[in-house]
Amino acid sequence: MHWGGRTNGDLVSGDAPYESIAPAGAGGRGVLGGGGHGGDPAQGDGGSSDHVGLIRALWLQEKESRLASEAKVLSLEEGAAALREERDKLKATLNGEGFKGRSLQELEHLEKDLRKALEGVCGERDRIVQQQLAKEEQRLCVVCQENERSVLLLPCRHLCVCRGCSERQELTLCPLCRDHITESLVVYS
Secondary structure: OEEOOEEOOOOOOOOOOHHHOOOOOHHHOOOOOHHHOOOOHHHOOHHHHHHHHHHHHHHHHHHHHHHHHHHHHHHHHHHHHHHHHHHHHHHHHHOOOOOOOOOHHHHHHHHHHHHHHHHHHHHHHHHHHHHHHHHHHHHEOOOOOOOEOOEEEEOOOEEEEOHHHHOOOOOOEOOOOOOEOOEEEEOOO
């Protein structure tokens, strides 16, 4: 069989064998069969119509998949538009706009929601402040609570006092574990 002056078995730059159109089926041949060399000669022209049918089926399947994807994208865009509209309404409400024309019940419900949101903001702020204070306290000397910890006590290896407190004569026991201090090392960070 000849197509445009070449046989269907001849490949030129940019052409691909039939196996590349779809995964190999029975007998290791691609969807179009024949390993790129046409159909079974015993079939005559019947093999060619099978090829056209398979190509049409693949094209329809691809078209359905594309249409389903486009519908999904459209649905997501509509959802995003609705969320943007809701966001804009909430922003207007938080900016003090949009209260006129609302019923007393709507305003009371809005006030309740805003109070609950404000409690959540305050609670989160307090939690963050507590974390920062705890982090700061971990850096401060356990004796004076003013200077950064900078002296390692031995043999317990607790880094818990500043240089000034470590030089105190009364500091003979580790303030954390009450082990006797045999030596102290200044740590530079």
